[in-house]
Amino acid sequence: MTSLPLLSLAIWVPILAGILVLFTGDDKHASTARWIALLGSLVAFAVTIPLYTGFNFADGGFQFQEGFSWIPTFNIHYHLGADGIAVPLILLTSFTTILVVIAAWEVIQKRVAQYMAAFLIMSGLMIGVFSALDAILYYVFWEAMLIPMFLVIGVWGGPNRVYATIKFFLYTLLGSLLMLVAFIYLFYQTNSFEIVDYYRLPMTLKVQVLVFLAFFMAFAVKIPMWPVHTWLPDAHVEAPTGGSVVLAAIALKLGGYSFLRFAMPIAPDAAHYLSGFMIALSLIAVVYIAFVALVQQDMKKLIAYSSISHMGFVTLGFFLFNSIGLEGSIVQMISHGFISSAMFLSVGVLYDRMHSRQIADYGGVVNTMPKFAAFAVLFAMANAGLPGTSGFVGEFMVILGALQKNFWFAFLASTTLILGAAYTLWMVKRVFFGEIANSHVAELVDLNKRELLILSTLAILVIGFGVYPQPITEMTHATVAQFLDHMAHTKIPAGL
């Protein structure tokens, strides 16, 4: 084990790289900005690798801990640590940032330095969310992350970007502020902002339900769960490709992760008490949103709804309270990170050439872009949950978990295998196959080296984790066991 503050490095390297990129100034030095950003993201990824290699798989608690007193007045600490759930997500974050930087290489021509800097800083902040063990530290990262995302959507987004980005910001802020109230409340119960202290705090069911609901508001918006999902399609459609990738691959995971870090272990009895409600919302997301996806005309919107539907699986797995369901959820989160990145990048490839995301504008793309079509079909299959891709593993595990609990949960959840296939493959059919639809499609040029590099990396990961998901499950196993053990004990004080 090294004594390097690995988590601090993982947070601050990208942030400092981002600030450095900002100093390259205007677009005259765009290429310098790009190279510094690439270098920064590679270094930032490199410093997160020891988190995997140095991870103790038998330990379900927090590892790589570091900390010092930050604001003694309120007993706030700069306390970091990561467990088996956080580390895969941290790796996912630092990896995705590289993809985003490369994906923007020629595409972004306007205010390049600011774009790259926003993504690097955001990456550091999101890793901060995944590794903070102090509630206020966590909250600072969680909120601060909104600022770069707000700018990314607003500056480089589509025509309706202002509406989308303000909606995104306000929706998220509303939820988070209620969470802040819950934190302050818990502070006055424990005189501490340490998350671990909250785990041990006994509370009556009524209080637990209120605390849980405050957290629920914050995280349900972020994941997003039905019915507070409406910001996501707007944000996705208007965001530039990189923004969509980060939103889908990582930002949504912040919500999922936070359920496991805060809402459930702090209020376990409320989590059990409300599990029927949560499962119902999850299943509505899985089934209803899948139908909504079916009728979309806009490719990005379709993928956005597909994301919501897949995140419904994640929350479903959380509230089954069995290990296979929970591990399935975590695998699903990681896998969705790859698949949704790939899908959005694929749409980006088309959009850069045609400047349209409407399915109706395409048709027969396979004739002009055969290599690209091969990738697109692979990712679509993965999105639909084809066995052998990572999309299958998570969904299958969650369905198995649901089956242990209730046949009908599993039944409803499995409809997604059909519906997911329906909306994804139908889109692929309309975009890629058939006759060449118009002269624009006829002029399309196949993937360049840069695009090929990104998409093939993702393809390898999607198939790799589909065949061999052990690296993720091994890592999460001990943490999940400990988590479920914690959840199984009531926190209601005796006599109440």
Added chain:
Amino acid sequence: MNGLQTDLIAALPELFVLSMAMFILLADLFLKPSNRIVIFLLTQITLLGAAFITISTHNPSVSYAFSGMFVDDSFADVMKLMIYLSTSLFLVYTRAYITLRGMFRGEFYALVLFAMAGMMVMVSGQHFLTLYMGLELLSLCLYALVALDSDNARATEAAMKYFVLGALASGMLLYGMSMMYGATGSLNISEVASALLNGSQDKPVLVLGTVFIVAGLAFKLGAVPFQMWVPDVYEGSPTAITLFIGSVTKLAAFAFVIRILAQGLYVLAIDWHGMLMIMAVLSIIIGNITAIAQTNLKRMLAYSTISHVGFLLFGLMSASMNGYISSMFYIVSYVLMTLAGFGMILLLSRKGFEAEQLDDLKGLNQRSPWFAFMMLITMFSMAGVPPTLGFYAKFAVLQAALQAGFLWLVVFAVLMAVIGAFYYLRIVKLMYFDEPIDHTPINNPPEMNMLLSVNALALLALGIMPQRLMDICAYAIAHSLQ
């Protein structure tokens, strides 16, 4: 003789500022207009000297002067230092602006120093009359400052409004004070407090007195329902003066409230905290919702001030040590944010052009990415988004209110904060997402550019490391209030 000496030492900063103000008024007569920069420098030296005196005579104990009418304690010292600092920034930000508008005169600086002396008396007053004298000294200077540009009809109208309503508020305050005198037999804050502790007074008189005092204070702070003057005066005054009214004087108003409510009438907290609660809630609602509809930046910031005052009252209404410390932290943060916010308007203004419409900020990121970023920090700080100082300010007052048991009010306040975030975001939207309509280069004295940047970056730096500032506020309050 010895008694007089202690009296004079306690009031040394005030005496120094007053003498310098008179000296500047005289010196101005002998200066050619081209050399007027000397006046500016002299004023800055005065501030520096006053800060030096305040720091060197500082000690943690409380010393009374002039038969207990005047107090020199840690709270007063810290607040005075904040007043010097913010006045100094204010003078730097406004120099170019007032020069271009023909207000760069000796009177301007003398009036500012007199106003500052008034504020210092408000901060150190330990007697209703001392406090009132300080307040009037400040107010009269402010009326004159607002109307200083006498050809400006809007400013004259604003000054008129400010004067009439200000006089009314002072009247209410005096009336309340006289009732307190009637009930307790004293005008001295400490004596009033100890008389109230005995609790033999006529309750209705006390309550009525409290109502009038709170109404007067609320007027000075600009809390709803006494907020009517705020948007008009903010909009009508020359931006330089708006900056002064919106930032520095709020420090004095806050100290004034602390002296009267927390020190004098703390026994009656049960009566006034309900009033503050209602005003806090109303201020947050009206401030935030009305701000959305504004197209004038100064007016928008005026409503934003009202909602900030609401949050400030959240800290005060807790009527606890924690609450006072939190609200002091809030007001200091607020002043730093306001200085940066109005500083930016001054930065974008030029001869014959007031950058006071929201649209004037359009595309600032393309005209000057650096200052757009500074404004971005300021706006997010005002909205209370971490990692900026504004977040800790809101955090501090909300935790104080929650500690006092106002859970649902806190939930309400955070919901309103989301509405508030909207209009700050709109400014960021204008700066970053829109194309500029005005391409004039931004040209200002280098010292202004530098200090404004430091000011805005301080919001970020203090947001990352807020502990020092919290310590200072805790120190000031803990060593001064029982």
